[in-house]
Amino acid sequence: MxxxxxxxxxxxxxxxxxxxxxxxxxxxxxxxxxxxxxxxxxxxxxxxxxxxxxxxxAEWSDVLKELRGRDKRLDLAIAMEETRGDWTEGFYRVPPESSSIHHITDEDVKDAPPWADRWRMLVEVPGDDGKIIFAAHAAHYERQYLDPLIRADWICTWKCSLRQWPELESHKLQALRYALKLPADPERASPPHRAAPDSYVCGLVLLELLEYQTVETLLRWSSEPAVFPKFDFGKFDGKPLSAADDGFLTWMLDKDFSEDWKWNVRRELERRVAAKRDVRIKKWVDGVRSAATVKDLENWWFGEAEAFAAERIIPGTDEYDLLIREAASRKAVLQAAPGPIFESSGAPA
Structure with a gap:
């Protein structure tokens, strides 16, 4: 070789x-x-x-039993899993786009009963005393299917987690599972984006929320817009709404953002207007308190009348009543004094 x-x-x-x-x-x-x-x-x-x-x-089943016994009305950790399944309209009804997320195919659901029959299982839960409270993460998705069929109250664990834990980086369902160190059985919590595992984890998030808030508070939060603690997109990604300029926020109102986002933007703009208004109110209060004579006070008041009106500070508003009380108090002090009173803050603004 x-x-x-x-x-x-x-x-x-x-x-x-x-x-x-x-x-x-x-x-x-x-x-x-x-x-x-x-x-x-x-x-x-x-x-x-x-x-x-x-x-x-103890085994995982003992943990679940302990959690399940904490709230009889909201027994979501297991009850939702037992009643909710991977529903379908019938064979050949799972689009590829959906399969790419949860990996459910037509073959998986070919023997599943249609949604028209399956939804009734949700209202056949014993011990609910005729009152139905559903919980879901981003509940607006489920509600588009259930609201036309069932009269129920809703807890949105996504909206509630935004309020309860605003400091978290993410409020997605699986992110909450790990961030909150929920006692999830790995087998029952997988695979994600499937009805049974997601219902199970949603139930655990709900039970964790109930450690801090009442059912009534969670229902109220769920009925209100989602409160976003920070941006999750664009040049302000990861920053609070207060970091954005007025122009950017106004631009958002004219674009195709969700109603939740637009509500948050309007709230931030209103907060800024109120903050500027508070500064002006403080300046006016300081002006009243710095009047050296009754004549100074009267001149100051009539000189600021147009500014009051421009800010909608008119008789009947809390701000107007505050200024009236301050002016009356200062006038009484000045009338009782033998001469002008000059404060360290200087002359009226």
């Missing part, structure tokens, strides 16, 4: 040995990763057992 032939065989042997080493290293890394994941899961489960005061030999 020639030198070149031997070299080719040697190179092939060396390459094969290198591949074997790579495979062995990858397998060892995979084993170590599994061990690490198991240790982390065991630590998290131990924390959950301590948190809820469960027995040392």
């Amino acid at each position: 020639t030198y070149n032939g031997l070299k080719v065989k040697y190179d092939a042997f060396a390459a094969e040995a290198a591949r074997a080493d790579d495979i062995a290293r990858e397998e060892a890394e995979a084993v170590e990763q599994r061990r690490r994941s198991e240790r982390l899961e065991n630590l998290e489960f131990a924390k959950i057992i301590l948190r809820y005061g469960l027995k040392d030999d």
Whole structure:
């Protein structure tokens, strides 16, 4: 055999040995990763057992039972999972766009009952005393299907989590699961974007919210627009709404943003107007208090009359009543004084 032939065989042997080493290293890394994941899961489960005061030999089912017993009216952790499924209109009704998210195909639902029959299971939950309260993450999606059929109150765990934990980076369902360290059974919480796992995690988020707020508060928050603590897009991404200039916010009102976003923008613009108004009110109050004589006070008052009217500070408003009280108090002090009173703040503004 020639030198070149031997070299080719040697190179092939060396390459094969290198591949074997790579495979062995990858397998060892995979084993170590599994061990690490198991240790982390065991630590998290131990924390959950301590948190809820469960027995040392408790299983995930015991955790769920403990959580389920905390609120009889909102037994979402399991009840929603038992009643909600991957509904379909019938065979060949799952579009590819939807399958790309939850990976449910026509084959998966070919034997599923139609939505027209399945929705009734939602109202056949024992022990609800005739009062139905649904919970969902971004509940406006579910409501477009259920509102025409069922009279119920709604808790939107997305809106409520925005209010309860505004400091979190994300308020998506699975992000909340990890950020809040919810006691989720990994098997029951997966795969995401499927009805049963998402209902299960939604129930856990709801139960966590109930640790801080009443049902009535959650219902009220859910009935109001979502309150956004910061931008999640554009040049102000990650910054509070107060970071944007008036021009940008006004521009948003004319564009195709959601009604929730437009409500937040209007609220921020109104806050700024109110803040500027408060500054002017303080300036006027200081002006009243710095009048040296009754004549100064009267001249100041009539000199600011047009400015009052421009700001809609007219008889009957709280601001007008405040200024009247301040002026009356200052006038009484000045009338009782033997001469002019000059405050350190100077003459009337």
